[in-house]
Amino acid sequence: MGIKILTKDIDVPGIQNFQVYRSYGGYNSVEKALRMTPDEVVEEVKKSGLRGRGGAGFPTGMKWSFIDKKSGKPRHLVCNADESEPGTFKDRYLMSKNPHILIEGMITSSFALGANLSYIYVRGELMYVVNILQRAIDEAYANGFLGKNILGSGYDLELHVTCGAGAYICGEETALIESLEGKRGNPRIKPPFPAISGVWSNPTVVNNVESIAAVPYIVNNGGEEYAKIGIGKSTGTKLISASGHINKPGVYEIEMGVTVEEFIYSEEYCGGIWKGRKLKAVVAGGSSVPILPANLILKLANGEPRLMSYESLSDGGFATGTMLGSGGFIVFDETASIVHNLWNFERFYHHESCGQCSPCREGTGWVEKILHKFLDGHATMEDIDLVADVAKKIEGNTICPLGDAAAWPVASAIKHFRPEFEWYVTNPEEACKPGAYYTGDKLVLA
Amino acid sequence: MLDNNIQFSPEALNLVNKYIAKFPEGKQKSAVIAVLHLAQAELGGWLKPEIMDYVASLLNIKPIEVYEVATFYSQYYMKPVGKYVIEVCHTGPCWLRGADELIAYFENKLGIKKGQTTPDGMFTLKGVECLAACGTAPVFQCGMDYYENMDNEKVDFFLDKCRQENKVSRPYPVMN
Numbered sequence: 001m002g003i004k005i006l007t008k009d010i011d012v013p014g015i016q017n018f019q020v021y022r023s024y025g026g027y028n029s030v031e032k033a034l035r036m037t038p039d040e041v042v043e044e045v046k047k048s049g050l051r052g053r054g055g056a057g058f059p060t061g062m063k064w065s066f067i068d069k070k071s072g073k074p075r076h077l078v079c080n081a082d083e084s085e086p087g088t089f090k091d092r093y094l095m096s097k098n099p100h101i102l103i104e105g106m107i108t109s110s111f112a113l114g115a116n117l118s119y120i121y122v123r124g125e126l127m128y129v130v131n132i133l134q135r136a137i138d139e140a141y142a143n144g145f146l147g148k149n150i151l152g153s154g155y156d157l158e159l160h161v162t163c164g165a166g167a168y169i170c171g172e173e174t175a176l177i178e179s180l181e182g183k184r185g186n187p188r189i190k191p192p193f194p195a196i197s198g199v200w201s202n203p204t205v206v207n208n209v210e211s212i213a214a215v216p217y218i219v220n221n222g223g224e225e226y227a228k229i230g231i232g233k234s235t236g237t238k239l240i241s242a243s244g245h246i247n248k249p250g251v252y253e254i255e256m257g258v259t260v261e262e263f264i265y266s267e268e269y270c271g272g273i274w275k276g277r278k279l280k281a282v283v284a285g286g287s288s289v290p291i292l293p294a295n296l297i298l299k300l301a302n303g304e305p306r307l308m309s310y311e312s313l314s315d316g317g318f319a320t321g322t323m324l325g326s327g328g329f330i331v332f333d334e335t336a337s338i339v340h341n342l343w344n345f346e347r348f349y350h351h352e353s354c355g356q357c358s359p360c361r362e363g364t365g366w367v368e369k370i371l372h373k374f375l376d377g378h379a380t381m382e383d384i385d386l387v388a389d390v391a392k393k394i395e396g397n398t399i400c401p402l403g404d405a406a407a408w409p410v411a412s413a414i415k416h417f418r419p420e421f422e423w424y425v426t427n428p429e430e431a432c433k434p435g436a437y438y439t440g441d442k443l444v445l446a
Numbered sequence: 447m448l449d450n451n452i453q454f455s456p457e458a459l460n461l462v463n464k465y466i467a468k469f470p471e472g473k474q475k476s477a478v479i480a481v482l483h484l485a486q487a488e489l490g491g492w493l494k495p496e497i498m499d500y501v502a503s504l505l506n507i508k509p510i511e512v513y514e515v516a517t518f519y520s521q522y523y524m525k526p527v528g529k530y531v532i533e534v535c536h537t538g539p540c541w542l543r544g545a546d547e548l549i550a551y552f553e554n555k556l557g558i559k560k561g562q563t564t565p566d567g568m569f570t571l572k573g574v575e576c577l578a579a580c581g582t583a584p585v586f587q588c589g590m591d592y593y594e595n596m597d598n599e600k601v602d603f604f605l606d607k608c609r610q611e612n613k614v615s616r617p618y619p620v621m622n
């Protein structure tokens with residue numbers, strides 16, 4: 001069993017209640033941080049090597065050090081609990097089972113940033129989680145960990161939970177800020193970055209739930225201790241949301257550096273491919289990252305085992321690698337249709353495009369339509385290159401990275417599974433039969 | 447146009463004030479998202495223009511500012527829908543584990559297609575995008591609740607429970 005930081009106490013009965021959480025050492029990091037200076041707390045987070053768990057993996061301590069302190073404007077910490085990347089469900093798991101770990105992290109982190117008014121923004125579908133967090137916040141106020149003069153330190157913090165109302169794009173940090181201001185979730189043009197001008201034009205840091213929940217451990221044990229866990233620049237533990245064709249879907253906290261093979265096949269984690277079938281492909285970091293066939297997800301191009309870490313998953317670039325992303329690990333068995341799944345993902349991006357940028361608004365629609373021709377049995381060989389071309393023209397041409405997120409799955413699916421697309425063109429009757437699946441001789445299974 | 451028949455209950459108005467109090471003075475517009483959720487829950491299940499105008503008046507913002515928001519987010523309904531809106535996840539990971547079959551079962555039981563409402567106004571069946579519950583697929587969300595690891599038996603139980611309760615079910619932030 002690897003080390004558990006975020007999920008250590010998650011199954012303790014009653015851990016949702018302040019007193020129980022406190023009796024397990026909860027809120028100790030607030031007491032400790034309040035005896036330090038804010039800069040000292042930032043320093044520990046820098047030393048920890050913690051990287052943002054929302055998808056981009058940007059170093060958290062460095063992000064914090066960018067926040068504008070000179071202007072004298074109020075500062076805000078906003079927790080991104082929009083969790084909508086297909087395949088990702090770790091934040092919901094953590095917040096619903098152990099809400100206080102997030103509240104504690106918010107207090108300690110807000111102190112480090114000099115923020116006196118902070119928010120947790122939760123997607124609107126997760127209203128029951130909004131209500132769980134609200135209760136936890138109320139308890140923290142009642143016990144003197146929120147409000148004025150926390151524990152007599154002179155530090156004041158107001159913390160609130162707010163909600164969205166259904167929009168993937170609100171997970172993008174500037175769209176989230178717009179939404180928090182009560183507007184449509186249209187991403188902003190950067191710069192200025194939120195660290196300079198965020199909520200109500202005030203300096204703002206946006207961090208993922210899992211990033212913030214790691215802060216109490218880092219403050220309690222020191223950044224160096226955290227940095228000893230994991231491998232290379234992938235320090236600490238990571239919550240992986242495992243879904244699809246595996247025996248044991250669920251959220252697993254792994255120490256970075258576990259091999260992909262162990263993660264998929266060991267009883268401790270996914271427990272292998274379901275129904276005794278073979279592995280065909282994996283989307284390792286949420287729907288937006290490149291899909292990899294079985295051989296490439298298990299091994300690097302040089303034959304070494306691939307590890308669950310930022311560096312190892314992206315090894316080989318987009319030619320033979322992918323990304324850790326949000327840690328949404330979606331597994332496909334031998335019967336899964338890569339073409340159908342791609343169409344499904346692209347319907348998602350089309351639906352979720354905010355519509356500001358023409359390449360994304362129009363491009364995702366065309367990608368979805370062209371892909372549907374394959375499922376209808378009407379696609380031609382040219383359509384394979386056409387869909388790749390349309391996706392390519394979205395990439396890099398939009399205000400926010402949703403355009404890239406929509407394009408990468410197309411490029412990678414065609415790159416690694418082209419014969420399957422061709423099969424839909426040459427054998428439409430066979431390919432479109434319910435229950436049919438591709439078994440061409442170029443297919444690599446594991 | 448303000449319609450005097452559209453009014454929150456005193457309890458709901460109390461909630462509105464709590465939503466507004468989460469934001470600094472003058473930033474009450476930020477509360478619009480929560481207030482619109484509450485409006486759907488309290489005032490008939492969908493956002494007819496008069497309701498949006500009422501929300502604008504409560505928040506002291508222009509009606510257009512409410513329309514802009516209401517038409518952007520997928521949880522707001524711009525047309526009448528059923529008392530229960532069954533939001534079934536149809537995204538990749540759920541599709542891999544039976545989302546299509548779950549939707550088909552609902553269609554069959556309710557005699558409607560995805561996107562439609564039963565003639566008695568009880569149920570609307572909607573396909574939605576990833577609900578952050580892919581590990582317990584297939585799933586749907588309805589009102590405040592998530593329904594996970596769904597099978598036919600659980601669906602039957604759910605539908606019976608709704609028919610017994612028979613009231614508009616929409617999510618909104620609860621506060622003490």
Ligand SMILES: Cc1cc2nc3c(=O)[nH]c(=O)nc-3n(C[C@H](O)[C@H](O)[C@H](O)COP(=O)(O)O)c2cc1C
Nearest residue numbers: 052053054080082083084171172173207208211401
């Ligand atoms: C389209 C899109 C959707 C995103 N969705 C989320 C999300 O649901 N949760 C999240 O934490 N970050 C999401 N992000 C990343 C955020 O913009 C941001 O990088 C992140 O919240 C920063 O936190 P971190 O540094 O702790 O990872 C999304 C980005 C994009 C472009």
Ligand code: FES
Nearest residue numbers: 535540577579580
């Ligand atoms: S795909 Fe259905 S909950 Fe994520």
